Amino acid sequence: MVTIASPYRSVLYIPASKSRALDKARSLPVDAIIFDLEDAVTAEEKPNARALLAETLAQGGYGNRTRLVRINGLDTQWGQADAEAARDMDADAILLPKVGSPADVDALAAITGDKPIWAMLETPQGMLNAHAIASHPLMAGFVMGTNDLAKELNARFRTDRAPLMTSLGLCLLAAKAEGVIIIDGVYNAFKDDAGLEQECIQGRDMGFDGKSLIHPAQVEIANSAFAPSPEEVELARRQIAAFEETEAQGQGVAVVDGRIVENLHVATARELLAKAEMIEALQAG
Ligand SMILES: CC(C)(COP(=O)(O)OP(=O)(O)OC[C@H]1O[C@@H](n2cnc3c(N)ncnc32)[C@H](O)[C@@H]1OP(=O)(O)O)[C@@H](O)C(=O)NCCC(=O)NCCSC(=O)C[C@H](O)C(=O)O
Ligand SMILES: [Mg+2]
Numbered sequence: 001m002v003t004i005a006s007p008y009r010s011v012l013y014i015p016a017s018k019s020r021a022l023d024k025a026r027s028l029p030v031d032a033i034i035f036d037l038e039d040a041v042t043a044e045e046k047p048n049a050r051a052l053l054a055e056t057l058a059q060g061g062y063g064n065r066t067r068l069v070r071i072n073g074l075d076t077q078w079g080q081a082d083a084e085a086a087r088d089m090d091a092d093a094i095l096l097p098k099v100g101s102p103a104d105v106d107a108l109a110a111i112t113g114d115k116p117i118w119a120m121l122e123t124p125q126g127m128l129n130a131h132a133i134a135s136h137p138l139m140a141g142f143v144m145g146t147n148d149l150a151k152e153l154n155a156r157f158r159t160d161r162a163p164l165m166t167s168l169g170l171c172l173l174a175a176k177a178e179g180v181i182i183i184d185g186v187y188n189a190f191k192d193d194a195g196l197e198q199e200c201i202q203g204r205d206m207g208f209d210g211k212s213l214i215h216p217a218q219v220e221i222a223n224s225a226f227a228p229s230p231e232e233v234e235l236a237r238r239q240i241a242a243f244e245e246t247e248a249q250g251q252g253v254a255v256v257d258g259r260i261v262e263n264l265h266v267a268t269a270r271e272l273l274a275k276a277e278m279i280e281a282l283q284a285g
Contacts (some may be wrong), residue, residue: 006066007031007279008210009226010219011143011183013070015040017049022056028216029223031282032066034143037082038073038097046078050085057090064285068118068141070095074107087112093140094118098148100125105136116140118181122148127167130174142175143212144168146185159195161202172207184208190215200225228276236269 011032014021017040025033035057041049057067069091071082086094096108099119108117117138121130122145133139146164149155155163168184175182184203187196196218200211204225211222228236239254239261246254246261254261 005278006064007226007275007282008066008141008181008183009279010213010222011066011068011210012213012216012219013040013186015049016053016056016069017041017045019052019056022052024216026061026063028219029283030065030213030219031210031223032068033062034068034070034095034212035091036070037078037086038070046072047081050078050082054085054089060090064282066093067091068093068095070097070120073097074104080111083108083111087115092116095120095143097145098123098126099133101129102132102136105133105139109138114138118143120145120148121167121171122146122152124152127170130171131177134174134178134180139178139180141181141183142171143183144171144185144208147188149185159198161199168206176207181209182207184211186212186214187218188214190218193217193221197221197225227279228272232272233276236272239269240266240273 008031010030011034012025012028012030013034013036014025016022016035016037035053037046037049037053053069069086069089071086071094072078073096074080074083083094093116094108094112095118096104097120099105099121100123105117105119117136118141119133119139121127121133121142126133134142149164149167150157153163161168172182187199189195200222203211210226213219213222235256239256242254242256243261243263243266252262
């Protein structure tokens with residue numbers, strides 16, 4: 001199990017060219033923000049967006065939300081300048097798109113030093129090299145790029161995401177094996193709350209830490225789907241108490257609600273309570 005230091009239920013993309021959206025995000029209840037210099041910014045806007053983002057981050061006001069800067073790929077005309085600028089920005093990590101291998105991460109680190117790096121996993125090569133990418137010493141998180149992935153696979157959109165399951169599973173295995181955070185891809189239909197909720201629940205069930213989002217209206221749904229529910233918190237407390245009581249009697253297995261509770265279940269219960277506490281602390285701060 002991966003123990004994380006802060007919650008990542010909602011991870012909102014904000015085009016770095018949109019000053020109104022950059023400002024609005026200071027008051028949104030998101031756990032993390034991706035300040036985007038890549039797909040959401042037109043070629044003409046990119047230099048201005050880079051400068052606006054540096055200025056905005058220097059002004060601050062994002063509280064304890066994790067701040068990620070998504071740069072353009074180093075194989076584009078903007079990548080080098082983005083990487084140099086992002087290295088000096090007041091952000092927690094740099095998000096590199098279309099990572100295919102650890103060599104891509106090395107190339108970025110050669111510019112940005114020891115600043116933590118996150119990877120967009122969104123190409124077939126990235127899927128096949130997911131474990132090697134997760135093993136890179138600077139790698140802190142994965143974000144699934146399900147739009148690019150579907151394009152590369154020539155996959156059709158399906159509500160059950162069956163065509164993407166092999167890829168999502170490979171990246172989840174890699175992230176969990178190496179202890180890096182993993183965030184699910186975006187849900188494009190930002191006015192379809194029911195569809196988003198269904199996909200969030202699927203992502204949570206699979207083990208993703210949170211959902212990447214494109215619009216403020218999606219935040220509450222993701223926050224709720226990826227947070228432990230009151231029922232889960234209550235059950236976790238009862239499992240821990242029952243196990244401790246059983247252990248004191250020299251037994252290794254407790255029974256709660258007709259199901260066995262062993263030390264591995266207690267570890268999961270403790271993890272869940274820690275996550276609930278982290279969310280409470282984030283909301284209070
Ligand atoms: C999708 C949008 C273009 C919709 O924009 P708009 O029509 O302006 O929305 P609203 O009028 O409903 O906006 C209401 C207010 O909310 C603010 N807003 C909108 N979006 C954001 C946002 N993302 N962050 C913060 N604030 C936002 C507006 O400014 C309005 O504020 P106010 O006027 O003060 O009330 C738009 O939402 C948008 O551009 N979204 C982001 C799109 C994006 O980032 N795309 C790239 C990431 S997805 C991707 O690349 C995935 C990956 O690579 C893959 O391959 O899958
Ligand atoms: Mg993409």
